[in-house]
Structure formats: structure tokens, C-alpha cells
Amino acid sequence: MNIETNPQAQDAGGAKVRTGIADCDIHPSPRDFEKEVYPFLETRWQRYIESYGMVQRVGFMGGTQYPKGQPRASRRDSFPPGGGGPGSDLAFMRQQHLDPHNVELGVMIPLRVGQQILNIDLAIAICSAMNDWQIAEWTSQEPRLKGSILTAYQDAGAAVREIERHAGKDDFVQVSMLSRTPEPMGNRMYWPIYEAAAAAGLPVGVHAFGYGGTPVTGGGWPSYYMEDMMAHSQSCQALITSMVFEGVFERIPGFRLVIVEAGIAWLPALAWRLDAIWRKNRGELTAVKRPPSDYIRECIWLTSQPIEEPDTRQHLVDAIDWIGWDRVLYASDYPHWDFDDPQQVLPVKLTRAQRDNFFRDNAFSAYGLSDG
Amino acid sequence: MNIETNPQAQDAGGAKVRTGIADCDIHPSPRDFEKEVYPFLETRWQRYIESYGMVQRVGFMGGTQYPKGQPRASRRDSFPPGGGGPGSDLAFMRQQHLDPHNVELGVMIPLRVGQQILNIDLAIAICSAMNDWQIAEWTSQEPRLKGSILTAYQDAGAAVREIERHAGKDDFVQVSMLSRTPEPMGNRMYWPIYEAAAAAGLPVGVHAFGYGGTPVTGGGWPSYYMEDMMAHSQSCQALITSMVFEGVFERIPGFRLVIVEAGIAWLPALAWRLDAIWRKNRGELTAVKRPPSDYIRECIWLTSQPIEEPDTRQHLVDAIDWIGWDRVLYASDYPHWDFDDPQQVLPVKLTRAQRDNFFRDNAFSAYGLSDG
Numbered sequence: 042m043n044i045e046t047n048p049q050a051q052d053a054g055g056a057k058v059r060t061g062i063a064d065c066d067i068h069p070s071p072r073d074f075e076k077e078v079y080p081f082l083e084t085r086w087q088r089y090i091e092s093y094g095m096v097q098r099v100g101f102m103g104g105t106q107y108p109k110g111q112p113r114a115s116r117r118d119s120f121p122p123g124g125g126g127p128g129s130d131l132a133f134m135r136q137q138h139l140d141p142h143n144v145e146l147g148v149m150i151p152l153r154v155g156q157q158i159l160n161i162d163l164a165i166a167i168c169s170a171m172n173d174w175q176i177a178e179w180t181s182q183e184p185r186l187k188g189s190i191l192t193a194y195q196d197a198g199a200a201v202r203e204i205e206r207h208a209g210k211d212d213f214v215q216v217s218m219l220s221r222t223p224e225p226m227g228n229r230m231y232w233p234i235y236e237a238a239a240a241a242g243l244p245v246g247v248h249a250f251g252y253g254g255t256p257v258t259g260g261g262w263p264s265y266y267m268e269d270m271m272a273h274s275q276s277c278q279a280l281i282t283s284m285v286f287e288g289v290f291e292r293i294p295g296f297r298l299v300i301v302e303a304g305i306a307w308l309p310a311l312a313w314r315l316d317a318i319w320r321k322n323r324g325e326l327t328a329v330k331r332p333p334s335d336y337i338r339e340c341i342w343l344t345s346q347p348i349e350e351p352d353t354r355q356h357l358v359d360a361i362d363w364i365g366w367d368r369v370l371y372a373s374d375y376p377h378w379d380f381d382d383p384q385q386v387l388p389v390k391l392t393r394a395q396r397d398n399f400f401r402d403n404a405f406s407a408y409g410l411s412d413g
Numbered sequence: 414m415n416i417e418t419n420p421q422a423q424d425a426g427g428a429k430v431r432t433g434i435a436d437c438d439i440h441p442s443p444r445d446f447e448k449e450v451y452p453f454l455e456t457r458w459q460r461y462i463e464s465y466g467m468v469q470r471v472g473f474m475g476g477t478q479y480p481k482g483q484p485r486a487s488r489r490d491s492f493p494p495g496g497g498g499p500g501s502d503l504a505f506m507r508q509q510h511l512d513p514h515n516v517e518l519g520v521m522i523p524l525r526v527g528q529q530i531l532n533i534d535l536a537i538a539i540c541s542a543m544n545d546w547q548i549a550e551w552t553s554q555e556p557r558l559k560g561s562i563l564t565a566y567q568d569a570g571a572a573v574r575e576i577e578r579h580a581g582k583d584d585f586v587q588v589s590m591l592s593r594t595p596e597p598m599g600n601r602m603y604w605p606i607y608e609a610a611a612a613a614g615l616p617v618g619v620h621a622f623g624y625g626g627t628p629v630t631g632g633g634w635p636s637y638y639m640e641d642m643m644a645h646s647q648s649c650q651a652l653i654t655s656m657v658f659e660g661v662f663e664r665i666p667g668f669r670l671v672i673v674e675a676g677i678a679w680l681p682a683l684a685w686r687l688d689a690i691w692r693k694n695r696g697e698l699t700a701v702k703r704p705p706s707d708y709i710r711e712c713i714w715l716t717s718q719p720i721e722e723p724d725t726r727q728h729l730v731d732a733i734d735w736i737g738w739d740r741v742l743y744a745s746d747y748p749h750w751d752f753d754d755p756q757q758v759l760p761v762k763l764t765r766a767q768r769d770n771f772f773r774d775n776a777f778s779a780y781g782l783s784d785g
Contacts, residue, residue: 225632225640258651259629259644260597264659266697267690268597271654272631274686275647279630282643287636306682309728313721314646314676318639321751325638334724349685351735352706356681359731363723379693 060397061145062383063404065344066248066301066372067138067186069149069179070113072125077178081170086163095167097157098252119376127376131183138375139185142383146404147186148214148372149179150248150301155191156219157251164193169203172213180212187408189217189246197233204234208241214408215244215299219251220273226280227287235293242409244297244342247280249273277303278311281337285315288328290336299342299407302374306349306356309363312337338365342407344372345399346381354389370407371400432769433517434755435776437716438620438673438744439510439558441521441551442485444497449550453542458535467539469529470624491748499748503555510747511557514755518776519558520586521551522620522673527563528591529623536565541575544585552584559780561589561618569605576606580613586780587616587671591623592645598652599659607665614781616669616714619652621645649675650683653709657687660700662708671714671779674746678721678728681735684709710737714779716744717771718753726761738767742775 071077079087113126119137121130128134139147151174155167168191175188190213192200200216207213216238224230226247238245250273256262257272277300290296315333323329343364351357361369374380383400391399404410443449451459485498491509493502500506511519523546527539540563547560562585564572572588579585588610596602598619610617622645628634629644649672662668687705695701715736723729733741746752755772763771776782 220632222632225630225635228636253632255631255633256627257631258597258655259627259631259648260592260594260625260651260655261627263597263651263655264600267658267694268651268654270690270694271683271686272651274682275650276631278647279632279635279640279644282640283630283632283635286639304682304686306685307679309723310646310676310678310682310721310732311643313678313723313728314643314719317719317722318642322639322642347686347689349682350689351681351685353735356685356731356735359728360682363725363728 060401061143062371062400063146063148064138064142064144064373064375064383065148065299065370065404065407066346067134067147067149067375068128068152068377069134069175070126070128070151071174071178072129078167078170078174081173081177082166086166089163093160095163096159097153098159098254114378115376116378116380131179134375135183138373139183142373144185145401146410148189148246148404148408149175149186150189150217150246151175151191152248152250155193156217158193161193161196161199165196165199165203168193169206172203172207176210176212187214188212189215190243191217192234194218194231194234195223197230200234201237204237204241204243208237208243213243214410215246216241218245218247220247220249220276220280220300220303221251221253221257222280223253223255225283225287227283227285227289229287232289232293235289235296239293239295239297242295244299244407244409246299246301247277248301249277249303273303274307278307281311281341282315285333285336286326286329288326290340291328291330297340297342297407297409299344299370301344301372302346303343304347304349305343305345305364305369306351306360308337308343309360312363338368342368342370342403344370345386346372346374347379348381348386357387358389366395366398367403367406369399370404432773433515434743434772435518435520436510436514436516436745436747436755437520437671437742437776437779438718439506439519439521439747440500440524440749441506441547442498442500442523443546443550444501450539450542450546453545453549454538458538461535465532467535468531469525470531470626486750487748488750488752503551506747507555510745511555514745516557517773518782520561520618520776520780521547521558522561522589522618523547523563524620524622527565528589530565533565533568533571537568537571537575540565541578544575544579548582548584559586560584561587562615563589564606566590566603566606567595569602572606573609576609576613576615580609580615585615586782587618588613590617590619592619592621592648592652592672592675593623593625593629594652595625595627597655597659599655599657599661601659604661604665607661607668611665611667611669614667616671616779616781618671618673619649620673621649621675645675646679650679653683653713654687657705657708658698658701660698662712663700663702669712669714669779669781671716671742673716673744674718675715676719676721677715677717677736677741678723678732680709680715681732710740714740714742714775716742717758718744718746719751720753720758729759730761738770739775739778741771742779743772
């Protein structure tokens, strides 16, 4: 470990510390899908994929929303020297990321596998196989890495069975969904998933992306990749609004939500307006017993990447002051192109407590891990 | 005028001042549509309305997104004692709002008339008639009130003709659109409207609401009125994003945008992320020459109502510090239910300059009025 690249290497008083960090958004990929994932798929699905492929629910860019200048949406230096795509080689991930950044807890979220597949039975099978793959290729070999239980959330019953199949395993720290769902995320078609996650002691980690089948903005389909990226914070504002007003946080004790890769600084303005509008219209519904900001503060964590970058850096600190220094989780997005280096993610003076929370302790709280 | 109810009655030093305020969102309605608006409609449209009605593009609540507990979306005390709906009686509006709040400039935005009508020729005719109605019933009788040129923006050519018909009249201070358009608002189908507004020296005032024909969130149709209300700030974030990246602000010199009734505190976080994503992906498009926040600071004003209400009121001041004290316009939303009293809209200590800007001077800049 290079102490110089450890953001916790110096505290405000200059004392050396060597605690690791938690990175709450790492994207592993199979190096060879057939070799690594087929063993966990029934033969009929192997044959099906060979005949029909894995047709996904796609957005306005035909499902490939990444500019080619960012190959596989990844850092150009993240292709393992021994071959394979970014995030496909554990040894290289250790060398390039886990070791130099002293990652003590790395939360893996496999993307573009399973959750967007239109054939729902295939989606269920792929999610299940990818969960077994996370154990076989990653968590069983590297205790610093933890997985996310992928769910085909269009079939809540199947998602619940998959959650229950892994509940209690220390390979997984959350249940994974994507942010752009066919129905707003507070809809009760998803409640069994939230209940199963809470029963298993796991948060639901909602990663930005996905396509629900409708335009990504309330004003239709945008034209550019950058607009598609910008729409993530808006879809997460909508899903939090939906979850608050449908009563998810009120009705499901222990439900925890982690918003991944949608920014953070929009949360205060959202909460202020939620509170105000609820105070004035609360007779519309009965599920919400307390000001929406109460649920947000108690039940929601957000990962930092891509963190907003105001010219006046203090403004970001002010935003986190409202959100709570116990609510924002460091995430790198490794190996993707917009990777946030822990050294540079929060270019402001932090107190020791703020730094410990942000880079490590909050993750243990969010995922319900005992702090060892 | 009751000096006690004038927010500018005392400056920080306690000196009495008597300057008026600008209210940038007042909603007038015809008391009797046939009597007041038919004179400005060709006979064939009068007959058409009697046979076919005015069928509007509607949202998930069938076009009536207001709870009945707020009749006509209005303050219960805003029904004129002599009959008619809220905002339909000039004398009562003077008595209830313009005089006691010392409104020097009141910007009228007629809603639910014309812009959402599906028969585009009828939409054009109604918008045009409502513009004539604004002059006949309001601006010609009350110099403190100014109108908004309603446009059937689905037909940009017709919208341009309507703008040109009124350009130069001091009855109007802006061109009016609604925020939820069928295509994102930066789309070039709308550019002729923006160019005509700029040529006429008028800003485009985008009032929240409208339905484009697609769900109001990127995650589908929500369930509740409160979610529909919350989605306004998201659709305005999307439309600013679209206008920035489609190059509206870069391509159209003098184009000015006023965002009405969508809140304000979300703007800093939007701009921070726009800047960051543009810096990293600017090769995707050529229309954007400068950081998006430059365009936002130069070309966009926002009205205050419904202002966010953070527990720590200083947070709202911090947000306006970033947005710019020269960019936020006081608006009451009179006579609607969520009326913001100028006494209470900004429950923080303001400097004299901040107060003058917010309550009056910014409006004169935004609308390009000479300050007399």
C-alpha cells in the first residue's frame, strides 16, 4: 500500500492512519461469459441465448448509451494486460485499484446483465447465474469484495426467491435494481422485493441507468448522451418522490435505500419541496405520516460518484451538511471512465470524523455490516 | 397602500421606502369565456367549440391535476364577491392583491387556455384570442399589469406570427410556453419561437405544467398529485439541459428564459453536474462553446414560487447566492392556492440590494423593461 495515495493517510492533525476505505460502486464483468456464467445456467438457456441472444429493454440510443471514445464506458488503462475487458481480472483489479487505494470493502454491482432482458424467464435465469458467478469468481476469492444480489424486478416473486436464496450469505451486501423502471419505483409491484431485502437485513441499491420503456424525461426523448446522463439525477428524484408518497419508507420497517451514481447535491432541494408540498396536501394520501425529509434522512444513503463539482467547493460541503455526513458513501465507479479517485473526490478540508464517515464508516452502516 | 404589508417598507437600516414590487406570476381568467373571448374568435371556431369542445392534451389525471379541496387551484378567499372565478375581476384583484402588496408590475400568465388543445388550428385561434383578451380586459385598463403572448408552440410558424403581431406593444412582457412539451424544449422545432422572442426583445417564460403526451417522469406515470407537482422541477431540469446541449443559448443571441413555478434550489446542483459532464464529453457536440453554467447565469431567471423551505433558512440564501441575487424573481401565483405572500416568501434577513433585486429590479432586467 502506498500511503501517499490513501486519502486517510493524514488526518487534520497530521497523524498517520492506515484504515482502509469502502468503495461502494465497482463494476466487475465476466471475461468470458460462456466459460464463467454458463456453468450456472440450465442447458436450455444456453441454447436459447445461442439462438435468440439476450434482447434487452433499450433506450433511445439502442441500448449502447456510451460514447465509443470511452471503450466499454471504461478507463483506457483499465483493460487487463493479460486480456479481457475492464473489471474482468481480479488480480489486475487488486493491483490497479484495491491495493493502491487501500480498499477494505468493495461493493460490486454487475451491470448490463439480466435486469433489462425482455424475456422475463431468461432475465431471472441470468440474474441468478450472475449472482452465483459473483461468489465463484470474486467474493470467494477476495474477502474485500462483496456482491449485489441482481434481481429481475419485473417479477417480484422471482426476485424475492433470489433474495431469499442468498439471505445470510456474507457474499452480498445489497439487493440491486436499476433506476429507470417501467413503473415508478414506489409502485407496489416492487414492494415484495423491498420487504424481502429488509427481512434479509440488506438495503436495496438502486444504480442509475436502465430503461423503463418510456422517455427518460417528462419532456420526451433527448438528443444527446450528455442529456441521458443528466437525466439520471432527475429519475432518482422521481423514484425517491414515488417511494416517499407511496409509503414505502413508512410501511416497510428496516427498508434502506442506496442511490448509486446519480449525484447527491440535488437531494436538499428535493427534500425541501417534498416537505412543503406534503405539509400543504397531506390529505391526499394516508401512507406518509412524517415529513418526507425524515424518511430521506433515516432510510437513504447516496454514493458520491459522479460528485457535483461547484466552483465554490464549500457549496458541496454545505450540501453534504444538509444530507448528513453519515449518508454519503464514497464510490469510485471503477473501472468506468468517470472513475473518481479517492484523493480528489472531495477537494475540501474535511474533519477526521467526516473523512472516516465518508470513506468508510457510512458504508458499514448502510449495508448493515458489523464493523470489524 | 398599507405600509405594514409592504415587504420593502423597511430596509435594513429601518428607513421607510415606498417602491413597489414586481409579481411575475399572476393568473387571470375570463369570467365568462363566451362573452369575453368569443369576440376575438372567428364564428367558425365559436361553432366548433359548441360542437366539439376544446379537447386538451391531458396527463394521467385526465387533465384536472388539482385537488378539489383547492377549488380551481385557488385560494378560497380569491373568489370575487361579485361572482366569477378567481382572477376574473380586475377591481377585486386590485383590492385583494395589487394595492395591498403594492404591486408595481404584475406579469399575467393565463393558464389552461389554448396551448394544450389538440386541434392545432383551434389552439392557434384560442391563443390569439386570449392575447387580444389580455389587452382588452386587463392591460388596457390597468397599466400595472402586463401580459404573456400565448403561443400554440406545436406550430412554430403560427407561434412566430403571433409573436410578431404583438411585438413592440407594451401590453406584453414575454412569450409564454408550458414546461412539459412533446419534444424536449431544446429541439429545433421550437427554435423559430425563441428567435422571434429574442427579435422582439422578449424572454420566453416557461410556466410549469402542460403534458407532452409521455409520462412525467423517466420512471413512468406516478400515482399522486404530489408526485405530479414534484415532477415540475425535474421537467425544468430536463428542459434546461436540453436547451443547453442543443445550443439554444449559444445560437440565439439575446435569448432569455424565465422559469416559472418550478422552484429554484435545484439549479446549482444541475449546473455543477452540467459543467462537469460537459468538460468530460464536450466532443459529443459542437453547439456548446462555454461551460453550461455560463449560459444559465446569463440567460435564465427563475421565479420564486413555490420557493423551497429548508429548515435552516440560510440554506436557501446559499442557493440564491449561487444562482445570483439578480436572477430570482418574486412571484405570488395569485390567485392560486399556493400563493406566496411577499411578507413571508423569504423568511431571512436580506440586504437592501438583495430585496430590491428580488422584489422588483430583477423583473425589469428579465423582461427588458426600462426602469421608470
